[in-house]
Amino acid sequence: MSPHAGQSAVSFVVDVLLRGRWAWLLLGIVLAAIAYPTSKQMKFDRSVERMFAADDPVLAPYERLKAQFGGNEVVLAVYPDPDLLNPDGQGLKRLGEVSNRLKAVDGVKDVLSLAEVNALLEKLTAAQNLGGIFNFGSKKPKWSGPALLNPDSKLAKNYLTLFEGYTHGPDQQTAALACMLEPAPPGEVLDARRRDQTIASLRAIVENLPAGLTGGVLAGEPVMVVEGFQLLEQDGKRLGQWSTMMLGVTIIICFFSLRWLVAPIAVVQWSLLVTQAILVWSQLQLTMVSSMLSAIVTVVGVATVVHLIVRCRELETSGLDRYTAFRQAMILLAIPIVGAIATDVGGFGSLWWASVGPVQDFGTMMVIGSILVIPAVALLVPAIALVQFPSWSIKDAAPPHQSRLDSWLHHMLTGMLRELRRRQISAAIVISVVGLVIALGAVRLDVETDFTRNFRSGSRVVMWYEFVETRLGGAGVWDVIIPAPPELDEPYLARVRKLEERLRAIEVPGTHGAPAEPGLTKVLSLVDVMDAAKDSQLLAILAPESRAEMLSANLPVFAAALRYQPEDKNLPGRMRIMLRAHERQPAQQKRALIEEVRRVTLEEFPPNANQRSTERAEVTGFFVLLTSLIESMLRDQWTTFALASGAIAAMLLVLFRSIKLMLIGLVPNALPIFLVMGLLGWLGLRINMGAAMIAAVSMGLSVDSSIHYLDAFLRARQRGLSVADALAEVQSSVGRAMLFSTLALIIGFSVLCTSEFVPTVYFGALVSLAMLGGLLGNLVVLPLLLGWFVRDEKIAETGGYGSTAPLGSTNAAGE
Structure with missing residues (x-):
């Protein structure tokens, strides 16, 4: 299709949208009303295992464990x-009360504490004494307190x-109750609301x-x-509220216009609403990865509308009436907007x-959210942009401070360009x-493996974990699973x-030059429970399997968590060794500890040819x-x-039909990614x-402005302007749009920096830094590249430089 035909098609669509703008606005409102109830059903998938690839080697063992x-x-x-361990038994009595209250909470499968251990010892002691037979001739008075606190009982001491470290601290003044939660039914997703209520009820107790x-505390x-x-x-809601508010303030200051205040907010909110409804209908759920979907849609929606605002205001300033100016702006920017999205x-x-x-799901969500910005603009913006607000509302005429702002930005941007050239x-x-020095910092990057560092240092989660790590000696829970006969x-x-x-002999380096210390703070298995009962005269005479069965009968849930037996008793089972380690330790030390535990385990229980994996x-x-x-996420x-860069390069090639412009457009958008990652390092x-x-996401976000810049540059060249004059014109017009949109977004995203959740x-x-880097790339690197590689040759009327042409261009289109 020729450029003239393409431009005619764009003009036709724009005229249809403008003539029926109130009907389109009504349709947009109806669609939003339909989407609203469904959008409120958006759920989070909270399963950690879904954050791993299906073939990730760490996932299958965890699934088998569950x-x-x-x-x-x-x-x-x-x-x-x-x-807690006072001989009068009051501490254990209070512990029993707490244990019973925790067991009654919906979603709790069982609770293990010293109260349950004491109950087991009471049964063992009663069975052992057999009415006093084993105590025949004993001169010591019978202990009348809790069996666990009997000072003469080796069994109690064992x-x-x-x-120790599981049910109580080494100081014997810290009580711990292990609440085993009910898992999701096989093949089903965990009920998030029920789990929230379970944790809330445990916390209240x-x-x-x-x-x-x-x-x-809970940990x-x-x-x-x-x-x-x-x-x-909470961050998602806060972002929606505060970013909207800050965006509004920024637009009022920059444009002093009520219609341009409403337009970007309406586009973003409509896009989010319909996106969430589509996700619910598609049965997609948010995860920790995709929780910032609203931020991405905000970036795309605001950038799109701000470019339209600036171009429309320029045309109005040149003397066109509001309707004509808006029509011409829509015609000029329709294909660049579609191309950018x-x-x-x-x-x-x-x-x-x-x-x-x-x-993968996050990619789908962002694709849907980005695409929906196009119908949002088409349905809502024409009516909003052309509505006549009451006389008491903010006038659209530019006030003195706004005119001075435009003038200052024009001189600043063009002056910067002159100095660059x-x-x-x-x-x-x-x-x-x-750039090279900063980018080299990326080789110093390391990952954060301490999940508690996802919370601010003063948050209750961190304080809870510090309490547990100090009192119990490690809050990191993991397991060794071995075959069992x-x-x-x-x-x-x-x-x-x-x-x-x-x-138990594995050591890790001590902190701050201290001597090496045990890597595992606790190692516990059913074998240890059986060995601790060796001083029971009754259990001592039983075979190992009989001892295990007796312990299972008295602590069924705990025993089942330590030993797996298939329904066919002739088949081999599995034994679980429960480990504890300090959660708060360096990533490299954690990985080394895990590998050492794995090495030792496989040396003692090596795989053989007869075993299945x-x-x-x-x-x-x-x-x-x-x-x-x-x-796993970084892999x-x-x-x-690289794929994002390739896809974007292909789109730039389709849009501008020039390998040279494709490469020029890529450089200023890829550079900020390497700088941000290097800066982190x-x-x-x-x-x-x-x-x-952040790499793939930022690449997708920052390229929008490059497309608008390149398209405006080619249009200026087509009108006969030299490269220098075309760059000066574009630097002022598109540059201002970039500045305004970036400023509005960075101010809006600043609210995320107040979050209690560190990844937020x-x-x-990082998104703000990437947008700022993209802004500098498009205002500094892009004009430098265009000045070097584009020459002042005559541009053909039906084409651009070489084989290029402005998007949807014709001669004097929209002029």
Whole structure:
């Protein structure tokens, strides 16, 4: 299709939208009304395992752990009690009350505490005594207090030592209750609202303990996940409210116009509303990855409308009436707007090639949200832009301060361009050297594996974890899973004991030059529980399998969490060794510890040819998953960035039909990505979820302004302007639009920096930096490249430089 035909088609569509603008506005309102109830049903998928690719080696063992051992989600309820082990038993009595209240909470499968351990010992003691037969001739009076507190009972001492770090602290004044949560039914997604209510109920109980006790804390990965998602939901609402407010203030200051205040806000909110409704209808759910969807749609919507505002105001200033000016602006910018959003779609669509499901879903969500900006503009903006507001509203006539602002920006932008062209060689050298030095910082990047660092240092989650790490000696929970025979025997128990001894001997470097310390703060298995009962005269005479069965009968849920037996008792089962480690330690040290545990485990329980892969020894658990979480998300970052660059390059080639302009358009948008990542490395900031996909996302966002700049430059050249004059004109007009949109967005995103959830802070700051870098790239690097590689040859009337042409151009189109 010829440029003339393309321009005619654009003019026809614009005229249809303008003539029927009130009908289109009504249609937009009706669609929003239909979408509104559905959009409120948007849900979060909170399963951590979905953050991994289906073939990720750390995922399958975790899935087997959940399936075979009845779930793996444990919440620790911890509180101080100076009288916990007082011989009068009052501490244990209060502990029993708390335990019973926690067991009654919906969503709690069982609770393990010293109260349950004491109940087990009471049964063992009663069975052991057999009416006093084993105490025949004893001169000591019978102990009348709790069996666990009997000073003469070796069994009691064994169990107190065994469960230290799980049910109580080494100081014997810290009580801990392990609340085992009910997992989601097989094949179903966890009910987020029910889980929220479970955690809230547990927190209420721990913060309102029986008389005489101070409030306690909750810890555990389920608590962090719930807290993280609640903060993300709050951040999403805060972003919607405050960014709208700050955007409004910025637009009023910059444009002093009520219609241009309403237009971008309406476009963003409509796009978000319909996007969320489509996601609900498509049964897609938000995750930690996609929680900032509203931020992306805001960027695309605001940038689109601000370019339209600036061009419309320029045409009005030249003497055109409002209707004609808006019509011409729509005709001029229709194809650049569609082209810019098409490049956004290409950039965001690159995430479909990621191996992690939620990252793929996020790509889909951003593609939908970006595309919907086009109908939002078409349906809403014509009526809003041409409406006559009452006389008491803000006038559209530019006030003195606004005219001065326009004049100052014009002189500032064109002056900067003149200086760049005067010193283009030195500017290029400075940009190249500084850019290279900053970009090299990317080699220093490391990932954040401590999930608690996703929360601010003063937040309650961090304080809770610090309390648990200090009082119990490590809040990181993970597991070793080993094969087990159908019936336990002494040789097998000896193998497990040897493995546990080696695990306890693993050391990690001490902090601040201190001596090496144990890498695992606790190692516990069913074998340890059985060994602790060796001083029971009754259990001592039983075979290992009989001892295990008796313990299972008294602590069924806890025993089932430590040993898996298939329905066919002749088949081999699996044994679970529960590990504890410090959550707050460097990423490299965590990875080294996990690898060492895996190495030791496979040496003691090496795989053999007769075992299926699902029956071999494995190291897994939340600690392992969270250590690998960011690495899993980062694994495809540079692949998706390359694909995004390729997709955007292809769109630029289609739009401008020039390899030269394609490459010129890519450089100023790729450069900020490397600078942002390099800056993170030099500052020693670790990559968390907020930064995991910033490369592909930022590439898709920043290219919009380049398209508008290149299109305006080609139009100016087509009118016969020299390269220098065309750059000066575009630098002033499109440059102002870039400045206004970037300013509005950065101010709007500044609210994210107040979040309690650190990835949200990272995301807001990095997107703002990327947009600022894209602004500088398009105002500094892009004009330099155009000045170097575009010559002052005559532009053909039906074409542009060489084989290029402005998007949808004709001779004097829209002039």
